Amino acid sequence: xxxxxxxxxxxxxxxxxxxxxxxxxxxxxxxxxxxxxxxxxxxxxxxxxxxxxxxxxxxxxxxxxxxxxxxxxxxxxxxxxxxxxxxxxxxxxxxxxxxxxxxxxxxxxxxxxxxxxxxxxxxxxxxxxxxxxxxxxxxxxxxxxxxxxxxxxxxxxxxxxxxxxxxxxxxxxxxxxxxxxxxxxxxxxxxxxxxxxxxxxxxxxxxxxxxxxxxxxxxxxxxxxxxxxxxxxxxxxxxxxxxxxxxxxxxxxxxxxxxxxxxxxxxxxxxxxxxxxxxxxxxxxxxxxxxxxxxxxxxxxxxxxxxxxxxxxxxxxxxxxxxxxxxxxxxxxxxxxxxxxxxxxxxxxxxxxxxxxxxxxxxxxxxxxxxxxxxxxxxxxxxxxxxxxxxxxxxxxxxxxxxxxxxxxxxx
Numbered sequence: 381x382x383x384x385x386x387x388x389x390x391x392x393x394x395x396x397x398x399x400x401x402x403x404x405x406x407x408x409x410x411x412x413x414x415x416x417x418x419x420x421x422x423x424x425x426x427x428x429x430x431x432x433x434x435x436x437x438x439x440x441x442x443x444x445x446x447x448x449x450x451x452x453x454x455x456x457x458x459x460x461x462x463x464x465x466x467x468x469x470x471x472x473x474x475x476x477x478x479x480x481x482x483x484x485x486x487x488x489x490x491x492x493x494x495x496x497x498x499x500x501x502x503x504x505x506x507x508x509x510x511x512x513x514x515x516x517x518x519x520x521x522x523x524x525x526x527x528x529x530x531x532x533x534x535x536x537x538x539x540x541x542x543x544x545x546x547x548x549x550x551x552x553x554x555x556x557x558x559x560x561x562x563x564x565x566x567x568x569x570x571x572x573x574x575x576x577x578x579x580x581x582x583x584x585x586x587x588x589x590x591x592x593x594x595x596x597x598x599x600x601x602x603x604x605x606x607x608x609x610x611x612x613x614x615x616x617x618x619x620x621x622x623x624x625x626x627x628x629x630x631x632x633x634x635x636x637x638x639x640x641x642x643x644x645x646x647x648x649x650x651x652x653x654x655x656x657x658x659x660x661x662x663x664x665x666x667x668x669x670x671x672x673x674x675x676x677x678x679x680x681x682x683x684x685x686x687x688x689x690x691x692x693x694x695x696x697x698x699x700x701x702x703x704x705x706x707x708x709x710x711x712x713x714x715x716x717x718x719x720x721x722x723x724x725x726x727x728x729x730x731x732x733x734x735x736x737x738x739x740x741x742x743x744x745x746x747x748x749x750x751x752x753x754x755x756x757x758x759x760x761x762x763x764x765x766x767x768x769x770x771x772x773x774x775x776x777x778x779x780x781x782x783x784x785x786x787x788x789x790x791x792x
Contacts, residue, residue, distance in 0.1 A: 417706055418443055420475055422465050423484025424451030426752040426761070427682045427698075430690070431484070432457050434698035440706070445474045452752045453484070468492045475501045482659060482705045483681050486513040487561075504607070504658040504705040505680045512655055513680045516588050517559045526654055528647065529674050531666075533590040535559070542577040542589055549591040559586040568624060593674060595666035599633055600685035601648035604660050604700040604710055611652060612700065612713045613645040614693060619664065619685045625759070626684045628779070629722040631692055631715060634772060637671070644673055651678070660701040662686060684724070684761075689713075691748040691766040692720025717768035719775045723783035725749075725763040727756040730788040740765075740782045747782055 416439045421428045424446025432442045432453060445461050446454040454460045463470035465488050472495075475481050480502040481493075493507040505513075512519040520533050532549045536542050536556070546552045558567035558580060570592060571577045580587045598619045605611040615632035633641070648663040662683035664676040686697035695703075695711025703710050730736070733756060740747060744767075751763035763786070767779040784790045 416441055417479035418477060419702060419705065420445065420478030420481045421453070421484055422471070422474075422481065422488055424448070424453040424460075425484050426452045426754075428453035428484035429456055429752060430687075430750070431682060431698045431701060434696055435702050438699065438702060438708075440702055443474070443478055445470070452754055455753045466492075468495060471496060472499070480504055480705050482701070483510075486510055486680060490514065502705075506656060506658065509656045509658070510680055513678050515559055516557055516677075517586060519678055520588065522655065523651070523675060526650070528651065529672065531555075531590045531593050531674055531676075533588060536587050536589040538581060539574045539577040542571065543574045545589040549589075553592045555590045555592050556580045557588045557590065558583060559588055561585075566624075593666045593668065593676075595668050595674075597633075597667050598676070599636070599644060599665040599667050599673065600629070600683070601644040601663045601665060602660065602683065602686045602689075602697060603645070603648040603652050603663075604697070604704050604713070605649075605652040605657055606704045606710060607658050607707045609653070610710050611649050612710045613649055614686065614689060614697070614713045615715055616641045616644045617685055617688065623759075625724070625726070625761070627724055628776075629685050629688050630772070630776070631688045631720045631722075636667075640667070640671065640673060647673070647675070651675075659704045660686065660697050684764075687750070687764050688720045688722040688766055690750065692716055692722075692768050718770050719772045720766060720768045721772075721775045721779040722764055722766050723779040724761055725751075725765060725783050725786045727754075727758050727760040727762050728787040728789065729758065731756045733762070733786055736786045736788065740785055744778055744782065747778065749782070749786075 418441040420443045422445045424444055428444060429452045435442050442457055443459040444453055444457040445463055445465060461474045471492050475496055482504050490507045490511055493503050497503050512522055517535050520530060523530050534545060536545055546554045553570050553572045556569045556571055561567055569580050599616055600619045601616050602614040603611055616636060617629050617631040618633035619626055620628040644665060651663060652661045657680055660682050662679040662685055666674045666676055682697050682701050689696040692715055694714050700711050748766040754762045756762055765779055765782040767775045769775040
């Protein structure tokens with residue numbers, strides 16, 4: 381059970397239970413009466429892999445529900461259940477000896493999560509919050525009700541309705557998004573005519589239309605919130621996209637007005653509180669030429685725009701996500717260096733990256749390379765590199781060179 385304790389004048393909640401062996405007669409090597417909690421993570425991708433890594437020094441026990449034994453996290457986690465997250469009985473059995481459930485992705489059916497909560501299993505973020513990351517239409521409606529600045533938008537029913545929306549929003553082009561299931565550019569279309577608007581409706585799911593925002597760059601505000609309301613905010617970062625996929629993240633966003641940065645952090649903290657988010661929240665933003673910010677997307681889990689924190693922040697997004705879902709005191713989000721740059725490593729035409737990996741390590745001993753254990757496929761995220769330093773131009777060049785060399789687009 382959770383019990384309130386006071387340490388150094390601060391009140392926290394600590395997991396206290398009868399001695400549970402977890403398969404070991406001595407209580408797993410921990411003091412009797414107190415065991416370290418078990419975090420169950422649904423989804424076996426790279427986010428779960430890196431969250432597991434962050435939990436090791438915290439002493440957290442980690443259990444994984446993965447689609448296949450070959451998934452990124454399933455390769456490294458000791459306690460793995462192979463099963464379908466869409467099956468309620470599978471989720472129930474997986475959650476049976478977990479103290480809290482959290483996620484590598486946002487695709488678990490909301491009704492299943494409500495069933496787990498009704499059976500006394502903590503789910504973080506909870507279904508009421510997670511619904512806004514699953515359903516873009518609900519997300520837009522809720523944010524509008526909170527007065528959060530967003531692009532003009534509405535649900536559309538057919539191509540003719542898209543044209544009607546385009547007229548309302550100032551004309552084509554407009555952005556169409558499937559309400560559920562899109563990520564990394566999938567499920568997103570930029571259409572310039574009514575004829576081009578036909579494709580999104582062929583899937584038979586609701587479609588959200590948004591004005592195409594003219595922006596100077598994309599930003600991301602990453603925050604972490606615990607159940608009792610403690611929250612921390614990381615520096616606002618610049619996120620550079622290529623073909624709808626995150627390519628490079630610069631922390632902090634260079635040249636960002638201090639007042640606008642503070643506004644973005646406060647906005648993210650407000651959204652986390654109002655939606656009841658527990659854990660990590662990434663708020664993707666557009667910065668417009670007239671100095672405004674508009675909310676683009678939400679993600680309620682560790683996020684690509686926060687990967688830089690592994691090596692560039694005092695406490696990573698992964699460690700703070702675990703602290704939050706367990707209602708532990710949150711860690712320091714401040715940067716360790718003036719600049720950190722993260723570049724994604726995408727698969728190219730060379731399936732064996734190991735020789736390139738060795739070259740990059742030898743060329744730049746300060747480089748931090750994080751590989752996900754995935755088979756290399758063109759355009760697939762298979763890893764990322766982090767570089768830190770005092771000179772932004774140098775830090776960017778180091779990150780870009782390593783990512784390009786690993787992909788095979790440069791050879792020297």
